[in-house]
Amino acid sequence: xxxxxxxxxxxxxxxxxxxxxxxxxxxxxxxxxxxxxxxxxxxxxxxxxxxxxxxxxxxxxxxxxxxxxxxxxxxxxxxxxxxxxxxxxxxxxxxxxxxxxxxxxxxxxxxxxxxxxxxxxxxxxxxxxxxxxxxxxxxxxxxxxxxxxxxxxxxxxxxxxxxxx
Amino acid sequence: xxxxxxxxxxxxxxxxxxxxxxxxxxxxxxxxxxxxxxxxxxxxxxxxxxxxxxxxxxxxxxxxxxxxxxxxxxxxxxxxxxxxxxxxxxxxxxxxxxxxxxxxxxxxxxxxxxxxxxxxxxxxxxxxxxxxxxxxxxxxxxxxxxxxxxxxxxxxxxxxxxxxxxxxxxxxxxxxx
Numbered sequence: 001x002x003x004x005x006x007x008x009x010x011x012x013x014x015x016x017x018x019x020x021x022x023x024x025x026x027x028x029x030x031x032x033x034x035x036x037x038x039x040x041x042x043x044x045x046x047x048x049x050x051x052x053x054x055x056x057x058x059x060x061x062x063x064x065x066x067x068x069x070x071x072x073x074x075x076x077x078x079x080x081x082x083x084x085x086x087x088x089x090x091x092x093x094x095x096x097x098x099x100x101x102x103x104x105x106x107x108x109x110x111x112x113x114x115x116x117x118x119x120x121x122x123x124x125x126x127x128x129x130x131x132x133x134x135x136x137x138x139x140x141x142x143x144x145x146x147x148x149x150x151x152x153x154x155x156x157x158x159x160x161x162x163x164x165x
Numbered sequence: 166x167x168x169x170x171x172x173x174x175x176x177x178x179x180x181x182x183x184x185x186x187x188x189x190x191x192x193x194x195x196x197x198x199x200x201x202x203x204x205x206x207x208x209x210x211x212x213x214x215x216x217x218x219x220x221x222x223x224x225x226x227x228x229x230x231x232x233x234x235x236x237x238x239x240x241x242x243x244x245x246x247x248x249x250x251x252x253x254x255x256x257x258x259x260x261x262x263x264x265x266x267x268x269x270x271x272x273x274x275x276x277x278x279x280x281x282x283x284x285x286x287x288x289x290x291x292x293x294x295x296x297x298x299x300x301x302x303x304x305x306x307x308x309x310x311x312x313x314x315x316x317x318x319x320x321x322x323x324x325x326x327x328x329x330x331x332x333x334x335x336x337x338x339x340x341x342x
Contacts, residue, residue: 047198047303060268061303064294089208089301091201 021058026066033073040069040082045096053096200309200320201301207234207315208299212289215271215278222263222289228315231341233262233308233334235285235325236297238269239277241305247324248281251308254330255284260338264288267297267305310334312341 022041028034038055044065046057054062054069065086072082086094098104138146188195202208207227214221227234235251237244254260264285266274271290278285291297300309303322310319319337321329 047301060294061297064298067293068295068298086298087201089201089299090303091199091301093198093201 020055021062022055022066023063026063026070028070028073033070036079037066037069037073040073040079041066043096044069044083044086045094047090047094197322198303200317202309202317202320205317207309207311207317208296208301210265210289210296210299212265212291212296215266215275215288215290218275218288220287222265222287224315226263226287227311228313230261230313231338232286232311233260234265234300234311235262235309236265236267236300236302236305236307238267238305239273240269241267243324244306245281247306247308247326248284250325250327250330252282252284254325254334258335258338261286265296265300266290267302268292268294308334310337310341 028037041055042053044054046052046054046059046062046065048059048061049057052062054066068086069082072085077085083095092099092101092103098107100108207224209224211223212221233251233254237248251262255262262285264287266288269290269292271292274288274290289296297305300307301320306324308321308325309317312318318341319334321333325334
C-alpha cells in the first residue's frame with residue numbers, strides 16, 4: 001500500500017510537469033500557420049513565469065502574447081518580424097535562446113575562451129616539461145638478476161608449478 | 166610565483182562567489198527586469214475611453230511636460246495599495262497621470278474609480294490586454310515616467326509605494342522638468 005502511494009505520488013508529479021497550455025480555440029485554421037505558431041510559442045519566453053515558454057505557460061499575459069503571435073501571422077509577418085516585434089517591447093529576454101550580439105558576446109564566447117585558455121595552458125605545460133633522460137643501460141649483474149627473476153616467474157606460471165604463494 | 170599558480174583556481178572561484186553573492190546580499194529581485202522601452206518613444210497607443218468618462222488615451226496625449234502612465238485594473242489588489250500615492254502625486258505634485266485600464270470590464274473600472282477616487286487625466290480601456298503588451302508590461306500595476314519629448318524614461322513594475330515615489334519617481338520627475 002505504501003509503495004503504491006509513493007508510486008502514484010511520483011506519477012502525479014511527472015504528469016504535472018510542464019505541458020502545453022494552449023486552449024482549443026487557440027488553434028489556427030491553417031495548418032502551416034499553426035505549425036509556425038507552435039514553433040514561435042516554444043521559443044518565446046513567458047515574461048511572468050520567466051522560465052516557461054509561451055507554449056507552456058498558463059498565465060494570462062502568455063495567452064495575450066500568443067494572440068499577438070497569431071495576429072501577426074495572419075497579417076502575413078515573417079517569423080523574424082514577429083520575434084522583433086516582441087523583442088522591441090520586452091527586450092532580448094523574451095527569446096529563450098539569447099541572440100548573438102555585443103551584449104551577449106561574453107555569454108556565447110566564454111566557453112570557447114575557457115576551452116582555448118585551458119587547452120593552451122595544458123599544451124604549454126606539456127611542451128615545457130623536460131624530456132625524460134634515457135636510463136643508463138643495465139650492468140651485467142643487473143641483467144643477470146632480472147633474468148633470474150623472470151625465470152622464477154615463468155616457473156610459477158606453469159599449471160602445476162605450485163609457486164611461491 | 167608558483168604558489169600563486171596553485172592558488173589561482175581557488176581565487177577565481179572565490180571571485181565568482183563574491184560576484185554571485187553581491188546581488189543576493191543586496192536583495193535584488195531577479196524578476197525585476199529592465200524595460201526595453203527606456204529612452205524610446207512611448208509605444209503607439211490609441212485606446213477608447215471608459216463609457217461616460219470622456220476621451221480615451223492616445224500617444225498624442227503624451228509630451229509637452231513630464232507625465233506618468235499607470236497600468237491598472239479594478240481586479241488588481243496592489244493597484245489599490247498604490248492608489249493613494251498616485252492620488253497624492255496628481256494633487257500635490259501637479260503630475261499629469263494617464264492610465265491604461267488593463268484587461269478590465271469598463272463598468273468595473275468606473276465603479277472602482279467611483280469608490281477610490283479618480284486621479285487620472287486620460288484613461289484608455291484595454292480589455293484585450295494588447296496595449297499592455299505594446300508597453301511591455303509583465304503584470305499590473307506598472308508605472309512609466311514619460312518625459313516632455315514623449316520618451317519613456319523609467320518603468321516601475323509593482324505598486325508605487327510612498328518610498329518608491331519619494332526615492333525613485335519624484336527625483337527623476339524633478340530632474341526632467
